[in-house]
Amino acid sequence: MTIPLLDVQHLSVDFATRNGTVRAIDDISLVVGKGETLGIVGESGSGKSVTSYAVMRILDRAGRIAGGRITYGGMALHKARERDMRDIRGREISMVFQNPRAALNPIRRIGQQVADVLVQHSQATRGNAREKAVEMLRAVKIRDPEQRYDAYPFELSGGMCQRVVIAIALACRPRLLIADEPTTGLDVTTQKAVMDLIVDLTREYDMSTILITHDLGLAAAYCDRLVVMEKGRIVEANGSAELFHGAREAYTRQLLQATPRIDSEVRDLLPAALRATAMPLPETHDVGEPLLTVKGLKKQFGKPGADNGHLAVQDLSFTIREGESLGLVGESGCGKSTTSAMVMRLLDTTGGAIEFLGEDIAAIPAAKFAAHPLRGKLQMVFQDPTDSLNPRWSAAQSIGDPLQRLASHMNRQQREARILELAALVGLPVNLLDRFPHQLSGGQKARVGIARAIALDPRLLILDEPTAALDVSVQAIVLNLLEDLKHRLGMSYLFISHDLNVVRLLCDRIMVMQNGAIVEEGNARQLLAAPATDYTRTLLAAIPHPPQAAAND
Amino acid sequence: MTSMTPGSTVASATAPTRPRSSYWSHLKYVMSENPVTGLAFGLFALIILAALFGPYLVPHDPLATGVGAALQPPSLAHWFGTDHLGRDVFSRVVVATRLDLLISVSAVAISFVVGSVIGSLAGYFGGWTDRITGRLVDTIMAFPLFVLAMGIVAAAGNTVENIVYATAIINLPFYARMARAEVSIRRNVGYVQAARLSGNSELRVLFGHIFPNIMPPMMVQISLNMGWAILNAAGLSFIGLGVQPPSPEWGIMVAEGANFIISGEWWLVIFPGLALMLAVFTFNLIGDGLRDLVDPQRRT
Amino acid sequence: MSLALKARKVGLRLLEAIPTVIGILVVCFLLTRALPGDPAAYFAGPMADAESIEQVRRNLGLDQPLPVQFVNYVTDLLTGNLGMAISTGQPVVAELATRLPASLELTLGALLLSFLIAVPLGVMAATRPNTWVDHLCRFLVTAGVSLPTFFTGLALMYIFYYLLGWAPAPMGRIDMMYLPPETVTGFYTIDTLIAGDWETFRAAIAQMALPLITLALFTLAPIARMTRAAMLQTLGSEFVRTARAAGLNGRRVLVTYAFRNALLPVVTTLGMVFSFLLGANVLVEKVFAWPGIGSFAVEALVVSDYAAVQGFVLSMALLFVLLNLLIDVIYTLIDPRVGEES
Amino acid sequence: MDRRHFLKGAASLGLGASLLPYLKVLPASAATSETAVVVFGGTINSLDIHRSGTNRDSYQVAINCYDRLVTFGTKTLDDGSLSYDYDNVQPELAESWEISGDGTVMTFFLRKGATFWDGKPVTAHDVKWSFDRSVSLGGFPTVQMKAGRLESPEQFEVVDEHTFRITLPFSSKLALPDLATPIPVVINSEVARAHATEADPWATEYLHRNPAGSGAYKVARWDAGQQLVYERNEDWKGGALPGYQRVILREVPSQATRRALLERGSITAAHNIPNKDAKELASRPDIQVVSSPIENCIYCLCPNLDFEPFKDKRVRQAIAWAVPYERIFEQAAYGLGVPTWGGSKTVDDIAWPRRSPYSTNLDKARALLAETGYKDGFTVPLSFNLSHADWAEPAALLIQQSLAQIGIEVTIEKIPGANWRTIALVEKRLPLHLENFGGWLNTPDYYFYWAYIKGNLFNSSNYNNAEMAKLVDDTLDMAMDHPQYAPNVKRMIELAQEDVPRIPLWQPTLNVALTNGANGYQFWFHRQMDIRSLKPA
Numbered sequence A: 001m002t003i004p005l006l007d008v009q010h011l012s013v014d015f016a017t018r019n020g021t022v023r024a025i026d027d028i029s030l031v032v033g034k035g036e037t038l039g040i041v042g043e044s045g046s047g048k049s050v051t052s053y054a055v056m057r058i059l060d061r062a063g064r065i066a067g068g069r070i071t072y073g074g075m076a077l078h079k080a081r082e083r084d085m086r087d088i089r090g091r092e093i094s095m096v097f098q099n100p101r102a103a104l105n106p107i108r109r110i111g112q113q114v115a116d117v118l119v120q121h122s123q124a125t126r127g128n129a130r131e132k133a134v135e136m137l138r139a140v141k142i143r144d145p146e147q148r149y150d151a152y153p154f155e156l157s158g159g160m161c162q163r164v165v166i167a168i169a170l171a172c173r174p175r176l177l178i179a180d181e182p183t184t185g186l187d188v189t190t191q192k193a194v195m196d197l198i199v200d201l202t203r204e205y206d207m208s209t210i211l212i213t214h215d216l217g218l219a220a221a222y223c224d225r226l227v228v229m230e231k232g233r234i235v236e237a238n239g240s241a242e243l244f245h246g247a248r249e250a251y252t253r254q255l256l257q258a259t260p261r262i263d264s265e266v267r268d269l270l271p272a273a274l275r276a277t278a279m280p281l282p283e284t285h286d287v288g289e290p291l292l293t294v295k296g297l298k299k300q301f302g303k304p305g306a307d308n309g310h311l312a313v314q315d316l317s318f319t320i321r322e323g324e325s326l327g328l329v330g331e332s333g334c335g336k337s338t339t340s341a342m343v344m345r346l347l348d349t350t351g352g353a354i355e356f357l358g359e360d361i362a363a364i365p366a367a368k369f370a371a372h373p374l375r376g377k378l379q380m381v382f383q384d385p386t387d388s389l390n391p392r393w394s395a396a397q398s399i400g401d402p403l404q405r406l407a408s409h410m411n412r413q414q415r416e417a418r419i420l421e422l423a424a425l426v427g428l429p430v431n432l433l434d435r436f437p438h439q440l441s442g443g444q445k446a447r448v449g450i451a452r453a454i455a456l457d458p459r460l461l462i463l464d465e466p467t468a469a470l471d472v473s474v475q476a477i478v479l480n481l482l483e484d485l486k487h488r489l490g491m492s493y494l495f496i497s498h499d500l501n502v503v504r505l506l507c508d509r510i511m512v513m514q515n516g517a518i519v520e521e522g523n524a525r526q527l528l529a530a531p532a533t534d535y536t537r538t539l540l541a542a543i544p545h546p547p548q549a550a551a552n553d
Numbered sequence B: 001m002t003s004m005t006p007g008s009t010v011a012s013a014t015a016p017t018r019p020r021s022s023y024w025s026h027l028k029y030v031m032s033e034n035p036v037t038g039l040a041f042g043l044f045a046l047i048i049l050a051a052l053f054g055p056y057l058v059p060h061d062p063l064a065t066g067v068g069a070a071l072q073p074p075s076l077a078h079w080f081g082t083d084h085l086g087r088d089v090f091s092r093v094v095v096a097t098r099l100d101l102l103i104s105v106s107a108v109a110i111s112f113v114v115g116s117v118i119g120s121l122a123g124y125f126g127g128w129t130d131r132i133t134g135r136l137v138d139t140i141m142a143f144p145l146f147v148l149a150m151g152i153v154a155a156a157g158n159t160v161e162n163i164v165y166a167t168a169i170i171n172l173p174f175y176a177r178m179a180r181a182e183v184s185i186r187r188n189v190g191y192v193q194a195a196r197l198s199g200n201s202e203l204r205v206l207f208g209h210i211f212p213n214i215m216p217p218m219m220v221q222i223s224l225n226m227g228w229a230i231l232n233a234a235g236l237s238f239i240g241l242g243v244q245p246p247s248p249e250w251g252i253m254v255a256e257g258a259n260f261i262i263s264g265e266w267w268l269v270i271f272p273g274l275a276l277m278l279a280v281f282t283f284n285l286i287g288d289g290l291r292d293l294v295d296p297q298r299r300t
Numbered sequence C: 001m002s003l004a005l006k007a008r009k010v011g012l013r014l015l016e017a018i019p020t021v022i023g024i025l026v027v028c029f030l031l032t033r034a035l036p037g038d039p040a041a042y043f044a045g046p047m048a049d050a051e052s053i054e055q056v057r058r059n060l061g062l063d064q065p066l067p068v069q070f071v072n073y074v075t076d077l078l079t080g081n082l083g084m085a086i087s088t089g090q091p092v093v094a095e096l097a098t099r100l101p102a103s104l105e106l107t108l109g110a111l112l113l114s115f116l117i118a119v120p121l122g123v124m125a126a127t128r129p130n131t132w133v134d135h136l137c138r139f140l141v142t143a144g145v146s147l148p149t150f151f152t153g154l155a156l157m158y159i160f161y162y163l164l165g166w167a168p169a170p171m172g173r174i175d176m177m178y179l180p181p182e183t184v185t186g187f188y189t190i191d192t193l194i195a196g197d198w199e200t201f202r203a204a205i206a207q208m209a210l211p212l213i214t215l216a217l218f219t220l221a222p223i224a225r226m227t228r229a230a231m232l233q234t235l236g237s238e239f240v241r242t243a244r245a246a247g248l249n250g251r252r253v254l255v256t257y258a259f260r261n262a263l264l265p266v267v268t269t270l271g272m273v274f275s276f277l278l279g280a281n282v283l284v285e286k287v288f289a290w291p292g293i294g295s296f297a298v299e300a301l302v303v304s305d306y307a308a309v310q311g312f313v314l315s316m317a318l319l320f321v322l323l324n325l326l327i328d329v330i331y332t333l334i335d336p337r338v339g340e341e342s
Numbered sequence D: 001m002d003r004r005h006f007l008k009g010a011a012s013l014g015l016g017a018s019l020l021p022y023l024k025v026l027p028a029s030a031a032t033s034e035t036a037v038v039v040f041g042g043t044i045n046s047l048d049i050h051r052s053g054t055n056r057d058s059y060q061v062a063i064n065c066y067d068r069l070v071t072f073g074t075k076t077l078d079d080g081s082l083s084y085d086y087d088n089v090q091p092e093l094a095e096s097w098e099i100s101g102d103g104t105v106m107t108f109f110l111r112k113g114a115t116f117w118d119g120k121p122v123t124a125h126d127v128k129w130s131f132d133r134s135v136s137l138g139g140f141p142t143v144q145m146k147a148g149r150l151e152s153p154e155q156f157e158v159v160d161e162h163t164f165r166i167t168l169p170f171s172s173k174l175a176l177p178d179l180a181t182p183i184p185v186v187i188n189s190e191v192a193r194a195h196a197t198e199a200d201p202w203a204t205e206y207l208h209r210n211p212a213g214s215g216a217y218k219v220a221r222w223d224a225g226q227q228l229v230y231e232r233n234e235d236w237k238g239g240a241l242p243g244y245q246r247v248i249l250r251e252v253p254s255q256a257t258r259r260a261l262l263e264r265g266s267i268t269a270a271h272n273i274p275n276k277d278a279k280e281l282a283s284r285p286d287i288q289v290v291s292s293p294i295e296n297c298i299y300c301l302c303p304n305l306d307f308e309p310f311k312d313k314r315v316r317q318a319i320a321w322a323v324p325y326e327r328i329f330e331q332a333a334y335g336l337g338v339p340t341w342g343g344s345k346t347v348d349d350i351a352w353p354r355r356s357p358y359s360t361n362l363d364k365a366r367a368l369l370a371e372t373g374y375k376d377g378f379t380v381p382l383s384f385n386l387s388h389a390d391w392a393e394p395a396a397l398l399i400q401q402s403l404a405q406i407g408i409e410v411t412i413e414k415i416p417g418a419n420w421r422t423i424a425l426v427e428k429r430l431p432l433h434l435e436n437f438g439g440w441l442n443t444p445d446y447y448f449y450w451a452y453i454k455g456n457l458f459n460s461s462n463y464n465n466a467e468m469a470k471l472v473d474d475t476l477d478m479a480m481d482h483p484q485y486a487p488n489v490k491r492m493i494e495l496a497q498e499d500v501p502r503i504p505l506w507q508p509t510l511n512v513a514l515t516n517g518a519n520g521y522q523f524w525f526h527r528q529m530d531i532r533s534l535k536p537a
Helices: A048-056 A082-088 A110-120 A129-139 A158-170 A188-204 A216-222 A240-245 A250-258 A272-277 A336-343 A373-377 A395-406 A412-426 A442-454 A472-489 A500-506 A524-529 A534-542 B022-033 B035-057 B089-125 B127-142 B145-156 B160-186 B190-197 B202-238 B250-258 B267-294 C003-034 C039-043 C050-060 C066-078 C092-127 C132-146 C149-163 C188-195 C198-235 C238-245 C250-287 C293-302 C306-334 D008-013 D017-025 D056-065 D124-136 D140-147 D175-179 D189-194 D204-209 D255-264 D275-281 D313-322 D325-331 D362-371 D386-404 D417-426 D444-452 D466-475 D485-499
Strands: A006-017 A020-032 A037-042 A063-072 A093-096 A176-180 A208-213 A225-230 A233-239 A290-301 A310-321 A325-329 A351-356 A378-381 A460-464 A492-497 A509-514 A517-523 D035-040 D070-076 D082-091 D094-099 D105-110 D156-160 D163-167 D217-223 D227-232 D246-251 D269-271 D287-293 D299-303 D379-385 D409-415 D432-435 D503-507 D509-515
Touching (some): A020 A063, A020 A233, A037 A216, A048 A093, A048 A176, A110 A158, A129 A158, A188 A534, A216 A240, A225 A240, A250 A472, A290 A492, A310 A351, A310 A517, A336 A492, A373 A378, A373 A395, A378 B190, A395 B190, A472 A500, A492 A500, A500 A524, A509 A524, B035 B267, B089 B202, B089 B267, B145 B160, B145 C306, B190 B202, B202 B267, B202 C149, B250 B267, B267 C132, B267 C149, C003 C066, C003 C306, C050 D140, C092 C198, C092 C293, C132 C198, C149 C250, C149 D255, C188 C198, C198 C250, C250 C293, C293 C306, D035 D255, D056 D227, D082 D094, D082 D175, D124 D140, D124 D163, D140 D175, D255 D269, D255 D275, D275 D287, D275 D509, D299 D386, D313 D386, D313 D503, D325 D503, D386 D409, D386 D417, D466 D485
Parallel strands (some): A037 A208, A093 A176, A176 A208, A378 A460
Antiparallel strands (some): A290 A351, A509 A517, D070 D082, D217 D227, D287 D509, D299 D432
């Protein structure tokens, strides 16, 4: 490393909140060399994004740099005037954000948005802005850039939008690119394509990159060096491989541990201390009679009978046995959520049968199923624990709701007792039961959601991406909780996820779904070890592979 | 939280702590950040006091004519002067608070209840329910609202109840539309799906789970509408379709007093006008304040 | 792109309005029939006896059963005959033709004025949230909406005409020394410009100034509020952050990125504001002796003039349909997403 | 171009600061004497007085644009203001007339040389056609003609081009004065016939918008709901040429606006201004306020005899003793008008309106009430017409307060103008209400005919007295110099005062304000502005 391109020394950032000033970044120092890729890794609230905003000087009104220096190519950014910063942004340092759709002006043609930047930084005149913007769109591998120039963001897929954002960021050939969670929310194959594009282009333009992510695996796969942040501080900084092979700090090790790898078992994700106290898992378990049999399930959206109706699920059949966990994996739009909603009787089917405990529940309209005796036996854990809890109900009320509605034999005391029992079962401290969702952490909310789902002793639990919105360390705990509950209560799971690595941890069998149909099905281990179809292989290949870890217990 | 063992009942919670009084602290925060809202809540308290205790506190009977000479400018004896029948304007202005508040509160209450129920059903069930109520609401909205109120009062007779009903009807679309919009975006959110899984009937999902969550934006609307309801009643009085004499009511006092502006008896219009403006102003500001209070974007 | 799609949407939008218009017809017919008082007696004159009242009733067609009256009304409508306004003695169509432009000129003028003042105020407030500028804007616009328009109107007239003599005598659309311009659009301001008659134009503007200000004051609040809220939202949005991170200058971010997006909800509120304005118009027209449709409607209501009230409401309904259509078109123009959702 | 200067005279009236920017379009010598601007609060809805639906304010078109056979002369009142003179019938289109000895045949000799606006001479055929029209169209014109015993076309006869004869069924003192009311106008029958159709033989559609008369003013422009512009007919033969060449009649609904215009001197005259303004503006040197007592008109409090408590005469009398006349006169009428209370009980003359024997005496009221079954009072709604709120509302409030003291609890009800006629006058179902009837023809028996006879429109009290009915029937057509006339009227007055179905409050005034030196205003029974007599400074 020679002279660093970006040099951040003892940076602190404060936010003014109603509870007084809060220090979001506390005395951090980092350098980015020329041509180097630096990863900043941390869980939510670690301050990784704030760091990048501080560098760009785009902190919102409440935030301010409280101390330290930011030097970029000899310029002191922390005290630069706004006008000078404007020349630096986009021209010298650019940024790519997560959620590409929201990052683009929804009512401006994408080409114009690229052209705006070119014109702003005098890289193009009004006359040739279009031409140069098209060139840039081509550079980010957008097909038919001439036509796409006039497209609006809503006409493009998420991945395409992210390419446009990258085009905007790289249009003026800046020397530093800050990519803030650039692939969060994208499918794993899209993620790979976008990351590869960033790597290719930054290499081609001889740029430095800061990759900000919560995903250690992704960071390790693409970065030269890593900085791990927690609560506004830097916990550890080292080369990617070094960090993976010999994390010095406990937090880093815990984080590494919790990140599922191709060969990890569910218990491996837990920190050592917890793993010691966890109940032992049976080596094998028996599966019983078929619990749920789906035959020829179909769902068509749009007008029934219309030709243009979109067939979201086509002729799907599968079986889940007592005590079995089935994984359903696919990318967004493959029909997996539609399938779960139909099985859950939240959505009416277009065709096919769903036999549950010997009864064809597909015949019962979704609107009527609420009062059906089987309702309690078929429950679900939702993807977003925040979204799935009524903001105006306390945890106890949420957990008690199904009891009140469906367990009519229970009186008030019995319900109270059951709520306490359930809280104990999912590890929710009793004193949190009176709290409202916004007063609970993500992990706690997930527990409330699980407690509610198991309140009526369901036989089948559908897990719809239950950990997608959680940080990895919380995910590790929730996955273990689910695994424990399965054994304790003898439930069957239908685990729906986009993440093969996570599904594998809990499931005996896995189905891979694409375009509304199953492309491959089989024993979890075998399917991962020897995928039979190209699609499964693509999915597997797209999972970022960190340098081989030597960090074991 | 990360130190919790799955399945263990013991928990050492490093959980985020939000005291139960957080709503109050938030309120205090909003007030301190926005002094205008603080002012509005102060004024609101004043108006409520005047409505509750006004008739017992005023120096004169608001209906008694000739408590002073007619058309006297403000003086120590009559703080706001006297009107053309020698009634004490101050007493009338204060006592009017009760009637005005009564009209606006009951009108808004009716339109809120009816409107939000209709709107919620439309937003939740969609389809035909939605289309029929939508047409109904569009039909009401297609009239210039004040003219519709005029028509209703003219047709039904100008009693306080009819003013209340007319005001309620013209306010109804706002609640119906808002409730419809707010419900329809929540129709399939996670907690609603979860409520269905918990065995709640559709109506219970709607009114037990969704409805409480759309209350905050509705509260804002209620507050804004209160002011509008008062103005509406005043406008009706101006064209002679308002409250019956001799009841003291701000609108009718302003309407009557308006004719005295040119002849220089300004106190007849200024004081009830100020009271009216203050009340509308208060409700509007509270609406804004409530918006700040309930807007999740502004909650840290 | 998908012009056809958009055209179809507009067409559907028109179709959607039809039941509303029918609903309005029925509601209005019933409402006017519910009006108390006997128009026949009222119009037969102060000395009329029972027989002459009956005769007037027959002339007005009021002796027919209600359904027949309704059918007659609708039939007349379809032939473009809105009946005779008893209170002014003119065919309702003729009344509408002369009065609607007067009201529209005032209303649209006020809307424009209000828009031109309120939007910058809202933007100003949104770019400086919770500063004294923000509070002042809020205070001012709220004060404006808190006053009954008839009060504001009279107060303005008192100050600017009676005391200061700056404004011309509040006697309608144009000072008596000028003749109204040749009717092209019916808007005096536009017609005088077409005729190239600057002095009359100035006279018309002078006459409009006070009622315009009165109405605009009343409608500042909803527009400013909505602008502020929408601007706050877009300014906090991710695409504005992206634009800032790309180094776009402040004006471009504010205008092209934040403001244009914020305009969408503002445009949709204009329909509601327009409705408010028409209501306020009724009162303002009375104060300024403005020969508009609002004052016409009030008079007609007071004397139970069925034909006039119905004609008025029908024209209002059509106006609203048109206005909402216009708003939809504007919306379509500035929001490419309209007409694209599946 | 002249278009702009069309109304230059009007503008120069209001040469305030407001007009300074436009000064350049005004010739320096723009005379204020040419154009008058008159504002009023009503609206003109037709130019044809015979048309059904024509409102009161529109009658002035008949007055200013048409001629009648005869008119009333002018008299100067005690306060120096001018008024028409009921006892002095003067020629208008008729040069002279003869009345047969039995009073049943009236022959009119038309003025030679009188022409309609289009130059056509006025003939007896026009008179006949016009009179036929007014008795045939029905509605108010027919009723008013009937008051003068003019009921059917057979009564009207063309003797020759310039001689016209009316035959009455019997002699009536009301016949000749009735010809001077705004109704029997003479219309250009040729023009009218040219526009008549089978469905509309009386050309109501045409005359509604296009007056065809011989009167002093033509209508230059009518913007319904805004203004009416009169243009002087330079060839008028019906009287002295009017003072103003052009008169603009502007409709200004807001009373406050009218006052502002008046005070700023932007106009020439304001018609029918409220008493309060009249009183306050009277002292201003630049404004002349004329407040004329309206003849044969009384504002009354009417107890309805169809309702139980008021069936008892003593209850009505008790109320008459309980009304706070003085305060009402001060606060509702601002002291303008003629008091009609506190007179003597004996009726010595036939002056009408006159002071009733009642005045405010609560003890008497209580004593009377105590004699009846309503010792402890009762509850009754007091209604008034919303259009009359300016005087009726304060009066009602004061009555309410006063009646409360004798135990009668009154609730006040405003009734919109549209409903008033039906409820109060046609159905006569208001227990206690305020009423304002005034008769056009100025004789007491005419007043009693309309207001004290069962079934007649203005008898909203449902008063029914056989003696009164007989008296009125005997007297109505009787000449005023008939020996039985005065005794009959005295008896009517006695009955009215004894039975008090109408409690007189006061005789109101009609107030007109003139500025910019205009003068010559004259009061008429029809209460409309006769602009023919207006003169510039």
